[in-house]
Amino acid sequence: MPGDTPAFMPDRTSDVPIFEQICASFRGRIRSGALETGARLPATRALAGDLGVARATVVTAYEQLVAEGYLASRRGSGYTVCAMGEVELSPGASAAPAPKLSERGDLLLEAGQPDMRLFPHRAWAKCVARLCRTRPEDMLTGCGRFGHPELRQAIASHVRDWRGISARPEQVLVTSGATEALDICLHALASAEGRVGVEDPGFPPIRRFAEAQGRRTRDLALDAQGAEVPRLGDETDVVVLTPSHQYPLGGAMSAGRRQEFVRWAAQSQGWIIEDDYDSEFRYAGRPIPALAGVDGQGRTVYIGSFSKIFSNSLRMGYIVAPEGLIDRLAQAMRMKGARASAMPQAALAEFMQRGEFYRHLRRVRRTYAERHRTLIDRLRRDFADVGHVEDHHAGMQVVLHLRPDLCDQAITAAARAGGVGVESLSTYSRRSGAYNGVVLGACLNDLEEQAEALTRLRRAISSTG
Numbered sequence: 343m344p345g346d347t348p349a350f351m352p353d354r355t356s357d358v359p360i361f362e363q364i365c366a367s368f369r370g371r372i373r374s375g376a377l378e379t380g381a382r383l384p385a386t387r388a389l390a391g392d393l394g395v396a397r398a399t400v401v402t403a404y405e406q407l408v409a410e411g412y413l414a415s416r417r418g419s420g421y422t423v424c425a426m427g428e429v430e431l432s433p434g435a436s437a438a439p440a441p442k443l444s445e446r447g448d449l450l451l452e453a454g455q456p457d458m459r460l461f462p463h464r465a466w467a468k469c470v471a472r473l474c475r476t477r478p479e480d481m482l483t484g485c486g487r488f489g490h491p492e493l494r495q496a497i498a499s500h501v502r503d504w505r506g507i508s509a510r511p512e513q514v515l516v517t518s519g520a521t522e523a524l525d526i527c528l529h530a531l532a533s534a535e536g537r538v539g540v541e542d543p544g545f546p547p548i549r550r551f552a553e554a555q556g557r558r559t560r561d562l563a564l565d566a567q568g569a570e571v572p573r574l575g576d577e578t579d580v581v582v583l584t585p586s587h588q589y590p591l592g593g594a595m596s597a598g599r600r601q602e603f604v605r606w607a608a609q610s611q612g613w614i615i616e617d618d619y620d621s622e623f624r625y626a627g628r629p630i631p632a633l634a635g636v637d638g639q640g641r642t643v644y645i646g647s648f649s650k651i652f653s654n655s656l657r658m659g660y661i662v663a664p665e666g667l668i669d670r671l672a673q674a675m676r677m678k679g680a681r682a683s684a685m686p687q688a689a690l691a692e693f694m695q696r697g698e699f700y701r702h703l704r705r706v707r708r709t710y711a712e713r714h715r716t717l718i719d720r721l722r723r724d725f726a727d728v729g730h731v732e733d734h735h736a737g738m739q740v741v742l743h744l745r746p747d748l749c750d751q752a753i754t755a756a757a758r759a760g761g762v763g764v765e766s767l768s769t770y771s772r773r774s775g776a777y778n779g780v781v782l783g784a785c786l787n788d789l790e791e792q793a794e795a796l797t798r799l800r801r802a803i804s805s806t807g
């Protein structure tokens with residue numbers, strides 16, 4: 343039997359726990375083909391004796407490899423090697439140092455991008471492997487038209503605990519990202535006669551979706567309190583807001599302005615679409631509850647996304663519908679043929695229920711808080727001559743408001759040519775000359791990369807001056 347003789351002896355001087363050393367040894371031999379599919383591993387008692395370790399240590403290691411999908415365990419026949427095609431983990435996913443982004447040719451400081459090097463690859467792979475083994479049918483079926491029941495439940499708990507929204511799982515509709523959710527909500531709520539109020543500056547796809555659906559828009563200018571409230575009777579029947587963290591400027595809407603919007607919606611029978619795309623990232627003070635949580639009239643539809651807090655490539659978002667709108671929004675989803683991929687839903691639900699998701703969220707939040715703080719400090723220290731920065735202690739991007747004689751579009755073009763993917767603030771607004779700034783992503787890069795990116799940005803600014 344290939345597994346009879348241990349191919350290694352544990353290193354007792356190492357900081358790596360012995361059970362993990364056993365795992366690493368078997369992973370390597372399975373991946374290299376030295377242990378073939380179907381091969382039986384040595385009995386736990388025998389291997390423990392050979393290695394001079396407790397049997398429980400070997401059992402822990404084997405069970406870990408079962409959880410990762412390398413081994414199968416069958417009563418009476420011990421542990422056997424799984425086909426690697428069934429579940430494959432990237433070699434050394436946790437051991438290899440993550441590559442520098444600049445080495446991979448990625449742009450630096452791209453706004454709104456999470457750092458996927460922080461993604462909990464190993465824990466996620468374990469979760470997916472466990473599901474593939476125990477409930478494989480859940481990866482493709484078992485997922486209702488509006489989302490996997492367990493994921494809808496997990497999201498309902500998430501918005502209750504993190505956003506102060508009390509909702510039944512049936513109110514949660516899973517979408518392939520917040521962008522799709524916005525499109526669905528506009529389809530369901532905007533009328534041919536009315537107008538859609540959009541923040542200016544704001545998230546560009548919103549206006550495009552409304553216009554593509556033949557809806558007229560109204561710009562809502564921003565002041566220190568947040569977006570302006572439409573006048574009653576001015577045809578606006580839907581507004582799309584980012585109250586927790588205005589996109590792209592970053593401020594939070596004041597409590598007074600929120601109340602004004604809630605009153606406006608009740609009096610005009612209008613709808614509020616709350617785009618809460620990155621509100622979990624608040625770095626100081628108490629979390630700001632979602633508008634949907636304080637709107638007692640049921641006129642606010644809440645949209646959340648997993649793109650920022652978890653993975654931008656899973657394409658997962660959701661709508662939390664007020665009770666009275668569930669059918670209408672569900673109907674709009676059907677009409678648009680909108681549907682999130684079934685594959686990751688059961689795994690994400692399990693990841694949330696087991697607490698892994700929250701461990702990850704807390705970890706990235708700490709990292710992002712440091713990057714955000716450092717970016718603001720560096721901009722204030724080294725770019726004070728070209729503009730100013732406001733610290734909103736939240737979110738994933740920071741705006742450097744430029745001196746009027748500098749041109750944001752020329753600067754961002756030069757910066758992009760130098761590998762720095764910042765955006766120009768003026769392109770988020772329809773009001774010519776109202777905004778002039780550089781939108782920088784605070785989360786994508788570590789502090790060393792950030793310093794390098796700022797040096798290049800400085801060069802780009804000088805080259806346009």
Ligand SMILES: Cc1ncc(COP(=O)(O)O)c(C=O)c1O
Pocket residue numbers: 454518519520521522545584589617619646647648649654658659
């Ligand atoms: C304000 C705002 N809303 C929504 C989204 C879209 O999120 P998703 O990736 O879930 O579609 C973004 C993404 O950048 C955003 O900035």
